[in-house]
Structures are given as structure tokens and as C-alpha cells.
Amino acid sequence: MASTSKPMRQQVEEYISDLQEKIVSAFEKLEPGSPSFKRDAWTRQQGGRGLSCVFAVPHPSTSEAAAAAQNTVLEKAGVNISIVHGTLPPAAVKQMRADHGSMASLEGSLPFFAAGISLVIHPRNPHAPTVHANYRYFEVTEPAAQGGEEATAASAQGKVVAWWFGGGSDLTPSYLYEEDARHFHATLRDACAPHGSAIYPTFKKWCDEYFFIPHRNEARGIGGIFFDDLCDEQHKRFGDLDAQRPRTPDAIFTLLRSLGDAFVPSYLPILERRMRMPSDEHARRWQLLRRGRYVEFNLVYDRGTRFGMLTPGARIESVLMSLPETARWEYMSDLGGDGEGSEEGKIIEVLRKPRDWV
Amino acid sequence: MASTSKPMRQQVEEYISDLQEKIVSAFEKLEPGSPSFKRDAWTRQQGGRGLSCVFAVPHPSTSEAAAAAQNTVLEKAGVNISIVHGTLPPAAVKQMRADHGSMASLEGSLPFFAAGISLVIHPRNPHAPTVHANYRYFEVTEPAAQGGEEATAASAQGKVVAWWFGGGSDLTPSYLYEEDARHFHATLRDACAPHGSAIYPTFKKWCDEYFFIPHRNEARGIGGIFFDDLCDEQHKRFGDLDAQRPRTPDAIFTLLRSLGDAFVPSYLPILERRMRMPSDEHARRWQLLRRGRYVEFNLVYDRGTRFGMLTPGARIESVLMSLPETARWEYMSDLGGDGEGSEEGKIIEVLRKPRDWV
Numbered sequence: 001m002a003s004t005s006k007p008m009r010q011q012v013e014e015y016i017s018d019l020q021e022k023i024v025s026a027f028e029k030l031e032p033g034s035p036s037f038k039r040d041a042w043t044r045q046q047g048g049r050g051l052s053c054v055f056a057v058p059h060p061s062t063s064e065a066a067a068a069a070q071n072t073v074l075e076k077a078g079v080n081i082s083i084v085h086g087t088l089p090p091a092a093v094k095q096m097r098a099d100h101g102s103m104a105s106l107e108g109s110l111p112f113f114a115a116g117i118s119l120v121i122h123p124r125n126p127h128a129p130t131v132h133a134n135y136r137y138f139e140v141t142e143p144a145a146q147g148g149e150e151a152t153a154a155s156a157q158g159k160v161v162a163w164w165f166g167g168g169s170d171l172t173p174s175y176l177y178e179e180d181a182r183h184f185h186a187t188l189r190d191a192c193a194p195h196g197s198a199i200y201p202t203f204k205k206w207c208d209e210y211f212f213i214p215h216r217n218e219a220r221g222i223g224g225i226f227f228d229d230l231c232d233e234q235h236k237r238f239g240d241l242d243a244q245r246p247r248t249p250d251a252i253f254t255l256l257r258s259l260g261d262a263f264v265p266s267y268l269p270i271l272e273r274r275m276r277m278p279s280d281e282h283a284r285r286w287q288l289l290r291r292g293r294y295v296e297f298n299l300v301y302d303r304g305t306r307f308g309m310l311t312p313g314a315r316i317e318s319v320l321m322s323l324p325e326t327a328r329w330e331y332m333s334d335l336g337g338d339g340e341g342s343e344e345g346k347i348i349e350v351l352r353k354p355r356d357w358v
Numbered sequence: 359m360a361s362t363s364k365p366m367r368q369q370v371e372e373y374i375s376d377l378q379e380k381i382v383s384a385f386e387k388l389e390p391g392s393p394s395f396k397r398d399a400w401t402r403q404q405g406g407r408g409l410s411c412v413f414a415v416p417h418p419s420t421s422e423a424a425a426a427a428q429n430t431v432l433e434k435a436g437v438n439i440s441i442v443h444g445t446l447p448p449a450a451v452k453q454m455r456a457d458h459g460s461m462a463s464l465e466g467s468l469p470f471f472a473a474g475i476s477l478v479i480h481p482r483n484p485h486a487p488t489v490h491a492n493y494r495y496f497e498v499t500e501p502a503a504q505g506g507e508e509a510t511a512a513s514a515q516g517k518v519v520a521w522w523f524g525g526g527s528d529l530t531p532s533y534l535y536e537e538d539a540r541h542f543h544a545t546l547r548d549a550c551a552p553h554g555s556a557i558y559p560t561f562k563k564w565c566d567e568y569f570f571i572p573h574r575n576e577a578r579g580i581g582g583i584f585f586d587d588l589c590d591e592q593h594k595r596f597g598d599l600d601a602q603r604p605r606t607p608d609a610i611f612t613l614l615r616s617l618g619d620a621f622v623p624s625y626l627p628i629l630e631r632r633m634r635m636p637s638d639e640h641a642r643r644w645q646l647l648r649r650g651r652y653v654e655f656n657l658v659y660d661r662g663t664r665f666g667m668l669t670p671g672a673r674i675e676s677v678l679m680s681l682p683e684t685a686r687w688e689y690m691s692d693l694g695g696d697g698e699g700s701e702e703g704k705i706i707e708v709l710r711k712p713r714d715w716v
Contacts, residue, residue, distance in 0.1 A: 040690070054689045059643065078689065215667040215674050285417065288684070295685075296678075299657040300667060309573040309658060316573050320654075323687040326646070327653075331412045331436065331679050332398070 008163070008249050009083075009113050012137040015253075016081045016117040017051075019135075019260045023079050023119065024053045026264045030271070034072040037079070042315060048084030052318050056325070073275045075124040078321035083115040088140065096140065099229050100162040103140065111158060113139040116167075117260070118304070120322040121267070126287035128274035129173035129180065129221070130294065131267045132322070134304065135260050137253075139163045165252045166228035168203065169263060170211050171270075172221030172294060174287040176347040178357075180270045181222045185357035188225050191262035195255040198241035203227050206237060208354040213297050218351040220297045225259070286335055286344050288328035295327045366521070366607050367441075367471050370495040373611075374439045374475040375409075377493075377618045381437050381477065382411045384622045388629070392430040395437070400673060406442030410676050414683070431633045433482040436679035441473040446498065454498065457587050458520040461498065469516060471497040474525075475618070476662070478680040479625070484645035486632035487531035487538065487579070488652065489625045490680070492662065493618050495611075497521045523610045524586035526561065527621060528569050529628075530579030530652060532645040534705040536715075538628045539580045543715035546583050549620035553613040556599035561585050564595060566712040571655050576709040578655045583617070644693055644702050646686035653685045 006014075024037050037053040044050070055077040087109050088096070097103045116136030123130070142158035171184045185204070192199035203225035211220040229235065232247045246252045298305045308319030336344040364372075382395050395411040402408070413435040445467050446454070455461045474494030481488070500516035529542045543562070550557035561583035569578040587593065590605045604610045656663045666677030694702040 038689075052689075056689055076687075076689070214670075215672075215677075292681070295653060296657060299654060300664075306658075312572075314573075317690050319573075320687065321689050323650070325688070326684060326686050328684050329434075329678065329681040330683070331396075331410075331414055331434070332675050 007157075008137065008253065009115060009139060011253065012115045013083050015257060015260070016083075016115060016135065019263075020051065020053060020079055020081050020117055023264060026268060027055070027074065027077065027121070030268070030275075031073045034074070037077070042318075044082075044084050044086075044313075044315070046084075046086045046313060048082065048086070050080060050082035050084070050315065050318065052321065053079045054321060070124070073123055073125070073128075073271070075122050076325040077119070077121040078318075079117070079119040080318050080321060081115070081117045082318070085111065085113045088112045093140075096162065100140075100164070100231070101233050103162045106140075106161060109143075110161070111141045111143060113141070113157075118322075119263075121271075122291070122324045123271060123275060125275050125277055126174050126279050126283035127177070127277040128271055129171050130291075130324075131169070131171050133167070133169035133260075133263050135165075135167035135256050137163070137165050137256075162231070163249060164229045164231040165256050166230065167256060167259065168207055168210075168224060168226035169259070169266065170207055170221055170224035170226070171267075172290070173347060174290040175283070175343050176222075176350055177270075177274070180274070181355075181357045183270060184222070184224060184266050187262050187266035188259070189358050191258040191266075192225070192255070195251075195258065196241075196245045198238055198244055199255065200225070202237055202241075202245075204356075211297065213293060213301065215300075216293060216296070218293065218348065219354055220294065220351075222350060222357070223354055285328065288326055289330060289333060289335060291324040291327040292329045295323055298322050365515075366495065366611065367473060367497060369611065370473045371441050373615060373618070374441075374473060374493065377621075378409065378411060378437055378439050378475055381622060384626060385413070385432065385435065385437075385479070388626070388633075389431045392432070395435070400676075402440075402442050402444075402671075402673070404442075404444045404671060406440065406444070408438060408440035408442070408673065408676065410436060410438045410679065412436045412438075412679060428482070431481055431483070431486075431629070433480050434683040435477070435479040436676075437475070437477040438676050438679060439473070439475045440673075440676070443469065443471045446470045451498075454520065458498075458522070458589070459591050461520045464498075464519060467501075468519070469499045469501060471499070471515075476680075477621075479629075480649070480682045481629060481633060483633050483635055484532050484637050484641035485535070485635040486629050487529050488649075488682070489527070489529050491525070491527035491618075491621050493523075493525035493614050495521070495523050495614075520589070521607065522587045522589040523614050524588065525614060525617065526565055526568075526582060526584035527617070527624065528565055528579055528582035528584070529625075530648070531705060532648040533641070533701050534580075534708055535628075535632070538632070539713075539715045541628060542580070542582060542624050545620050545624035546617070547716050549616040549624075550583070550613070553609075553616065554599075554603045556596055556602055557613065558583070560595055560599075560603075562714075569655065571651060571659065573658075574651060574654070576651065576706065577712055578652065578709075580708060580715070581712055643686065646684055647688060647691060647693060649682040649685040650687045653681055656680050 028036055037055045040052040042050050055074045057072055090108050093106060093110050116134060118134040120132045139160050140162040141160050144158045189200040207223045207226035208219060210226045213220060230252050235242055238245055246255050305319060308314045336348045338345040339349055340346055386394055395413045398410040398412060400408050413432045415430055448466050451464060451468050474492060476492040478490045497518050498520040499518050502516045547558040562581060565581045565584035566577060568584045571578060588610050593600055596603055604613050663677060666672045694706045696703040697707055698704060
């Protein structure tokens, strides 16, 4: 239980560090014989730090070793946290004012703090879905009394003028298993339920809208939840129900923890029942084509990925850890275009028309 | 030789159709036993047509067939032409005014015509480079006298108020062969030479700047040529030498044909000497990592690709035919980071510091 006497930035840092360790342990316990996640701590020159926990199979030098490598449950995975601070340029401050009334009177550069956990898991078996989750906290503070733009270390922290939480989790199967979709959504719905009846329906719809690939007219996957800019100011996503949702920092952080804690139970049971399913080259080819779509969404539309790529000095290896090990593109592929006529067509139908799963 | 009595749009259409057939034939003659390019004609509902010529190996159902499929020189290739017309929305007109003084007084929607050839060749052998070329012509006309926004067919063509040519060709090897880089650049330089001494140096520098991946701090490949917005108005890229370059439609079209005609001689000799080189899994892995970078450039930065993806109604299969069949991403890959210490490091050094090859 987080103590409310601590600053929120410290509570969030502690929570995401614990959560990262729990999630990585859960995957490592699933398959004790496979390589561990590689722990890669880094610091940011302009302020802050991170810890990337990444799974990949070392490149085998013999074909016997290659065959063994093909047997791990995970193919590529990353569970990253970052806790950074620095200075927002005036253009970024100006853009944020649109969503945060508390920033209305602020001009110029401002100190910021951002902490988050971000994960993407690409299992090897074509019947096991890819999953993504991300939970984050953002603060903008008044310029510290002395020291100018660079004095943004926690010790010199100014008054918080704006803060918000964001996050979400979504599932991307190559093949549709309705019980998996129902389990994933039901777990997230149950995690939302204690915090108000409007939370899950609002976040579910938001997720369907966000993880959409316009140039393919397809959703990225079967959805989940997504939210951003959640704070004590009015949020248009909730409409008439806005008063009933968590609004204080503590209440929203409690919701965020419910969702973060729900990650392992939302996904591990699905992975366990799919990770050893019989598969073949045809299914693998389809999985790699679907991974191509994942690459398209992340590089073309995902705000976090694009922000990371376009930010000088960002740690590009962490930003792009979400990409699959291998992806495939075929011109006018003959797979998936036949509606209910094939297993490939069935998932495409769902991606074209998002369903309510619970 | 194109007749100057024909409208330029017709001359360009004829030229790119001929060039497409010549290029496709050259690849088909290189390897008579392999599958032909698939010719795929399409029409655009809002006006225009195209012909995509695409190479891909059919998906084999036995591992014997799979082994044979691995033997084609090309892995995935597309040589496309499109000849389209329609209406530019006011926002696009406004943006174009910045580069074209002749459009200064124009407001609202305007008819446009665009014709181009675009090709990307991904050979299978890791020692054979990927190549790209694109040559295009664009026209903006006055609204036709009658019929409103939709009357943009050639028969109702209004006066041309702005026109320009653009294009380029660049080479993307996974392994550095200096003689290949020199041959590619020398062929393009020789094609530019009759049209003025400023052409090749200007287009070469432009290419190095355009095909750059900022988030990797790497060029996409070893360059070539790139140009855009070439017409009879002043072009800042040429600086003091602007008066010496081709300026009339006929003169620029003649330059464009020299460059288009240079494609086969610039690339085929390179492909022929690399396509059967001995290779191994290590080289293949490196090639697939480099293809990941190609995907990153095309999806994140390439203007043509992004324009195509973000344009409702664009033919997405043609827009994305540039993507390789397979691409790979590794977190913190151990390949290529060791400078001159490996063949992988050698090409990275060149991508970090573009060289003058001729």
C-alpha cells in the first residue's frame, strides 16, 4: 500500500518498479529453462533513469542450437520502466494547455516529470497473442526558484501546476479465440469496476479508437483499455458521467494500480493455454504478416513511439523494443481476405468491426 | 523521341509506360526460369489508372518447393506506374503555394494531374543491394470552365498554372562493395552530365539529406540522386547555379528521361555480380536487420509513402509494395557497432558519414 505522505512521483516510481519485477518474474517462472530477461539499466543525460528488461534468444551458431531456440515460449519481449525529468519547450507547453486548464496562464519552458512502465510481449506460437500495456504519470511544475531551466531535479522541485495519468493494455492475436478475448476484457473490466461503472466502457471504446490502422481499415487487435490525460479537470471522454469517476491523484493512482496489477492475470492464462498449441508454416506465415501490421501501427500512428523517434536524445532501443523480431509483407496477400471462410478471415472480420467482449 | 506537339502529361505517360516495360523485361531476362512479374492493372474511382508489376515467390507447400523458392534472384520487387487526376483540397493548394510562385494568387480547390513510375527491388542474396527509383510529373490546372470540381478529365483540361518534375534513385546495400557504389553513382553522374555540371552534385547532396533516418543517425543507404519541385521557377537548391540548369518542361523532361533510362545500366551489372555470391545465416540475419531500417525509413519519413498512407482512397497495396518481404528487429543488436572491425561495421561507418563516390 503506497503511503499518501510521499510525493506522487515517488509513489509512482516505487509502484512501477515493483510491477516490472513482478511481471518479469511471472514470465521467467513460466519457462524456467529458457534464457532470463536481460536487465539493462540506463541513465538519461538530461535527467532521469530507466530499466529495460528484454527477452530475446541468443543467435545460435549451429542448427541444433537453432532448433532449441525455436522452442522458447517468448520470441521477443520487453518490460521497461523510465523515470525522467527535464524541461518542456514552449511549443510543448502550448500544446498541453489545450487539454489542461490549470496550465492556461503558463508560458515559456516548464519543468516536467514523467514515469511509466511499458511492455510488449511477442510469443513465438502463432496461436498465442501479442500483448501490450503501458501505465504512466506526468507532472508539470513551476520553474524552480533558482537555477533556471536546468534545475529540475526532485530536490529543487517547484509546485505542481498540472498532472495526469494515462495508460492501457490491448491484445493482438493472429488467430481468434473468443474465450481469450472474453478473459482479457473481463479481467480488465473487473479491475475497473470498483472505481466506477463508467470506467471500463469508456476506456474500452477509447482503446478501439486509438489502436486503429486507418490505411488498412483494421483495428490492431481485439482491444482492451486506453486512457490519457486523466486528472481532476473535466474530461470530455466521460461526458455526463465525468463526476462519477476517480478525480483526485490518490483515487486515480489507485485505479492505475488495479489495472497494472491486473496485467498478469489478464494475460498469463491465455499464454499458458496457447503456447504449446500445434502449429505449422502456414500459421507462422500469417503470424508474421500480422506482425507487419503491428510494425505499421507502431511506426506510423503510435504517439509514444513517434514521440520517442522524433525526440533528439531519446533512447531509441527502448522506444523500438516494441517491434517484433520478424515481420513480413506480401503484395496482395491471399490470406485473410475471405471473411468467415478461413481462420485468417475470421480474425480480420473482428478487426474490421470491433466487438463487445463482455 | 517524344513529340513536343503532345501535351506533357501524355508524353510523360507514354515514357513511364515504356520504361516500366523495359525495366521489368530486364529483370525477367536475367533469370528466365523464375516466376514472371505479376501485372496488376487498376483504376482509381476518383480518376486515373495504374499498372503494378510485382515480383514475389508463390508460397510453397512442400519443403522441396521451399528450397527451390529460396533460389530466385529477386525476393520481392515492384515496378509501378500511376497516372491519376482529381481535385486538390484547399489545404494542399495552400501548402503548394509556398514552393510555386505561379500559384500565389490561387485559392480553394484545384484540379491536378500526377504521373509517375516508382520501383523498389529487394534481391534475395545479402550481398546484392536493394535499389529504389521514382520519377514523377505533377500539374495543377485552372478549374475547367464547366462541371465544377469533378470535371478534371483530360478532355476538360484547364490551363496549366503550375507544373514540376521530381524523382531520384538510391542504393541500399547490406554489405559495402565500393566498386558497386562507384558504378551506381558514376552511371547517374554520366546521365546528369549533358544537362549541366550542377545537376549531379546538387541531386547527390539532396539524396544524402533526404534518405536519412534521424532516430538511427544513419543514412538509408549509400545514396544516389534526389530532386523535387523542378520547374521554370527559381529553385534554392541550385543557389548561384540555378540559371544553368534545365528550366523548360521539355528540357527537364529530357533530363528525366536520361535518368530513367540510366536505371537498368546503373543497377543490373551490380545485381549480376552479387546475386550468386556465397552467403550464410549470419549474412542473412544482417540483411534482415537492414531491411528493418528500410521499413523504418519508409513508414516514418518517406513523403510518398506517408502521403499514400494518409490519403483516403489511396491504393495501399501499391503504396506499401516498397516494404521488404521480411524484416527483423533485435534489441541492442551486437552486429554493426564495431566500426571497421567487421563487414557489418564497415557499411555502418559509411551510413554515418556519406562519402563522395565519384
